[in-house]
Amino acid sequence: MLSSTLLGGCATAPSRPPHTTVALPSSATGDETVEGKAPARQWWHLYREPALDALVAEALANNRDLREAEANLLKAQALLGQARALTLPQTDISAGAGYGSTLQDQIAAAGKDGSAIRTGGRFDLGIDLAWEPDLFGRLRSTVRAARADARMSAALEDEVRIVVAAGVTRAWLDACGFARRADVARESLALAERGRELVQRLRAAGSATPAEVLRAETLVAQTRAAIPMLDAGRQDALAELAVLAGRSPTDVPPAAAACRQLPTVTATGPVGDAAALLRRRPDVRAAEQKLTSSTAHIGIAVADLYPRIVIGGGFADSSPTPDGLGERVNQVWRVGPLLSWSFPNSNAARARLRAARADEAGALAAFDGVILAALKDTRQRATDYAAMLRRQDDLRIAAERSLRADRLMQRQRAAGAATALEALEADRASIDAQAAAAEADIEVARAQVALFRALGGGWEDAPAVHLPTPDRSSRADAPFPSSK
Template sequence: MSHPSSGLIAAILSASLLAGCATAPGTPPRSTVAIPGQLADSEAVRSDAPPSNWWRLYNEPALDVLVEEALTNNRDLRAASANLLQARSILSEARGELWPATNLSGGAGEGSTLEDQIAAASEGTDKIRTGPRFDIGTSVSWELDLFGRLRSTVKAAEADAQASAALEDGVRVAVAAGVTGTWLDACGYAHRADVARQSLALAQRGLDLAERLLAAGSGLPVDVLRAEVLVGQASATIPMLDAKRHDALTELAVLTGRPPAEVPSAAAACRRLPAITTPLPIGNGLTLLRRRPDVRAAERKLAANTARIGVAVADLYPRISLDGGAALSSPTVGGIASRNNLVWRVGPLLSWSFPNVSAVHARIRYAQAGEAAGLADFDATILRALKEVNQTAEDYGAALRRQGDLRAAADHSARADRLMQIQRSAGAATALEALDAERADIDAQAALAAADSDVTTTQVALFKALGGGWENAPAVVLPSPQRTAPVASVTGSSK
């Protein structure tokens, strides 16, 4: 004679087979983008892999210290680190669902229980005992995960945590590039301001000369007016250069976790741009994708979306758990220990939405669409990475060529100025002609100084596009929250 539940079990298994027309993919889809071996065609770059701490190529020890400080204290980086802790907590929760869940309960109150009602019915009376009641119980439930719902949930949480780790690395890249870039900006603006002050001093000398010539009857009033225009123009360039240098220094302070007024002294003292004289190493396509945190984050998000298809597909099948529980209920505290008051149960528990699975199929389609979107975003991120490196490498090459032309022009202008001063000493040139030669030399130096800044700006942009700077970065240590009442709250509330 067959067990009465065997027919039900067979029906469930048969229905499961019919419901399981959808299957979960085992691995995420591959990118549809062909990865090139060569990232850029420029003499300004070379194909060997760049160092992870690329800012050391500038050979500025004080800059190296500030980058390390920022990678530890930057507040945006701390926020990203906290987000990673949240993602890892979600992963721990998902892994915990793989194990049995236990519950302990207890209570005390006034009233009656189901047992009291059964006793009254068996005695043929409608008088149900009421009074104090003390209860204590425990239960255990363990989902067997026969169809992979929990395992797929864990895979999705793992991929989400890995994506959060990649996003944290992306902040590290931005912080390292930000510190290096603002340091170089501060140096560049300081140098350009020094050249502008030299130009102002030269313009003032020209004005003084024009006024002396006019007083001696050898000059014209229009020459004085023109000299005054040059003084005003030279003076007008200085305030904005000083302001931009100040902006760079305060930005550098905040990037390193300091208040804006606490400007790093080494950066404030820098007045010359450091130079990298060799072609920049950029690696190849595969090394780029391994270095770019945004590519890794997009790939991990795609993996999470694929895993969520498995979560949705598992809902086509029944959820089977092993459940057990025991409870004691007594009208007195002392009676709880009596075996006569023990109620227990153990056995399987099934939960299933079959045959109405239309909602489940809708969730599967939703998850599949999420995977398609994740793949498209992964492809787009790869293409964006390749584009950024290609474009910034070309911009860097153009900036180098422009710098080379302006350096040659500045050299020629300096030679012309020296020859003019020699002619002036020999009486073969007037004071105005010598002054014009000096002015042309200062203008050439100003143009070269601006070109030098453009070169370092494109260098940092290229290194940032390459995605390095996170590999050997120090760990971010989140400070313990301070909860003592401040003297003056930011919001004006002491609560």
Template sequence: MTRLALLLGAASLLAGCAGSLATDHPRSNLPHAPAATGRFQSAANGPFSPEPVPGAWWRLYRDDRLDALVTEALAANTDLRVAAANIERARALLAETADARRAQVSLSGGASLSRPEGTGADLPGQVGYDAGIGISYELDIVGRLRHLIEAAEADTEAAQAAYDLTRITVAANVVGAYVDACAAGEEKETAERSLALQEESLALTRELFQRGRGTALDITRAETLVEQLRAPIPAFEAARQNALYRLAVLLGRPPAEFPKELAECRTPPRLNSLLPVGDGAALIRRRPDIRAAERTLAAAGARVGVAVADLYPRVQLGGSAGLTGLAADLGEGQAFRMSLGPLISWTFPNQAAARARIKAAEATEKAALARFDGTVLTALSEVEVALNTYARELERHAALEAARDRAATAATQAEQLQRLGRGTSLSVLDAQRTLASAEAALAASTAQLASEQVALFLALGGGWETGVQAQGQAQAQGAGQPGA
């Protein structure tokens, strides 16, 4: 017992020096920088609200059909099933790592047959046996097990963040496919309306020609415009059908089982209120990819601690008891064996490999910090770009709407002048061509606005929350402090 106490005391003394060799964990200042945590610059002069982004942001459209599609996708999407399996794997590895802190029990047993050298194979041999039980427990003197568990916990939380990222991506893709299908239907309807008007104009041009008030050239020009307006319609139909196929796969269905009720959708969802965008601080807390990067950084920091622990002795307390001997002597006292004591393993003085592993772990941690900073900067940039693009598209949409209205007025005036004999068919065709072009551009802008709304909400990172926000949502606020 005196020797045991001396050995444990020496190991504890060596462990007391461990902290002096551990490097300081690198920290990131980005999550606390005023330029990163304040209001978004591009939100200053646009239709945006500083209110927090709602978790189920797609409900802002007040479209029950869309809500049902997102709910179905979040329950059946295959990418989410993969992400959920990755969480299960990470939790299992965490449980395996945490088990190292418990006492380990082992059972052993075996039998053997031996014959004296030189005896014949027909002579009887001696049957021996060995059976025992062993118990061991590692003393976590320098924190090796603690750091291993911290790393496994961070890996599990990173897997959860990856699941949340997949969730918001699936939700955004569902809304995007829904928007694309309905927007293509609207563009097709606009093109068909313009085509119908031009076909009426063609009929009028033919009638005027028969009355001697036009030429064959007027008819040819009108027929050309009809075909030009007919040409985009198949492309719009293809775009709508392809969006429905994408939607079916997002819902976990074969492409042929797309929602049939959307085949006639002609009105993409619209928001008539200010878009809630929050601020930079909320973005850093909310975006799952930032949280995943921070948890990866924390895991890298914990593994530096594991590498440093390899510089010091690893102490295990253990004992074993059993029976060993010949089968003929089974049950006799001399067959009993027992051992008790510490087991100390140490690579000293050959520590070059251990120090190399520390340098490698520190380099991995530096790379994780750089990735974390890059993820934060990318997130901020994506939001600013999405805000700016959406605001400018709104301005463009307003201008296109005004142009469409003026083109419609000009077309009406040209037709009236032609009926009164004061205008030419060429001026009517030009006015109608301008109107058709203006309506097509306005419809395309409407579709673009809807798509950019989805891109903005995706950049803002909304959609992964389920009721109470996940436990790890605020962890990125302490990024760069993996050892905390």
């Protein structure tokens, strides 16, 4: 009566995880005019740089973060295999040899009117077989949880692939962009030095003031000061590029080191609708699988409220001599069901069930949060990119007009229609406009990469990650030899 009451009060496990509470918009960016087919999977090919394509492929195969993610995936897959194996019959084979007496020896001695118990060598051989029918779904839920964990690990590895591809592309563009900005700065420095020489000649002729000479020298110093940081930014980008590809920071790809002009794409292409975006993003898939795993753990907790029934059998043979292991008198066998139930401490099992349900509620909240973050990320990156493009166009126009104004001012100065100070200010304006335009080019390139990353592409059709064979040899040149 008590057992039936307890069984009737037990909860049932959910058959599937809950749906998200987020109402998905039809558009991923809020602008219905830009929706449609998503951009190319390997979006970095849009830059039409074969060397960049080859370096991204190298990074996707050799990056160390990806190797760690691959190892985590292999571990999750192994745990899935272990969970599946638990649904099959379990066997246990034992063999032993020792000295002493056994229960059989004691029974034999008792049957002989209390004669001495035999003590001596003893050889044992046994086999046990057990199978759990999984009447209440504990093993099935364990397999579902392990399968979801493996899929989550696969999604997290895909997320690392996106980060690596975007990181390589951005580092490449940064290296090219900093080189271009440094070239513009050197051109601006040459222009400023020519202006200084002109003012110095005018000062010698009595046509310029000492203040105008000082301003010209100030402009030269300010323009020269920008060059070292631009060169350092380029070197930092090249080192980042090498490490992302699994190389030493000094092993810089020659093509990247030689690049001095930013490759561009005319457009990123349409974004795609919100549902398609969420299917592409591995972080959303990982959160979904975590929710699925938490739901499966509820099934495990529910099954713990019920008894476990194991059908098994065993065979044992024990003999004082190896030759007697096959004799029937030395053999023992059994077969039948085994009932195991954690009663009366069912409070602990119900506490685990409450914890599992709370974990599912947290996983659902996290899933909703990842969806909202993905939609926000895409919208913001698309908005930033559009703003950067408009800014780039305006700064290019400003640089072109400023350069034309500077040339006109120089002609006016040569004709005596403008002062040296006016010509110097025109030089300064032209230098600033050229530098701003070059900087805008880098910002647009970075915004492009950020948008591509937000769109979730780049993990498809990626090369396999191969883990190296551990080298455990003792090497004198090893920087960190293992301790013995």
